[in-house]
Amino acid sequence: MGQKLTLIYSGQGALARSFFEWAWPNDAKSREIFWREFADCQLVRSNYYRDIMRFNRWPAKERPQDCIGWGEEG
Numbered sequence: 421m422g423q424k425l426t427l428i429y430s431g432q433g434a435l436a437r438s439f440f441e442w443a444w445p446n447d448a449k450s451r452e453i454f455w456r457e458f459a460d461c462q463l464v465r466s467n468y469y470r471d472i473m474r475f476n477r478w479p480a481k482e483r484p485q486d487c488i489g490w491g492e493e494g
Contacts, residue, residue, distance in 0.1 A: 428463075433476030453488075461487035 427436035437455070444451040463469055464483040473480040 424458075428472060428476060429468075431475035433478060457488050460484055 424436045424440055427433065427439065440455060441451065444454070460481065461483055463472060464481065466472060470480055472478075
């Protein structure tokens with residue numbers, strides 16, 4: 421997770437995605453579920469979300485209602 425975050429926080433989101441796909445090659449379904457949960461559901465909770473999106477030229481979105489919620493407190 422550390423390399424992926426470092427790349428994303430430095431504006432290299434496309435490279436982070438490529439690295440993630442290389443590191444998780446054999447199960448595309450679970451990989452996509454994890455990426456969506458991370459990118460659409462967890463990053464949006466960051467105080468730096470708008471900056472992260474701008475650095476990566478990604479559109480800012482609202483957090484989807486159907487997020488799994490990994491890592492959330494009670």
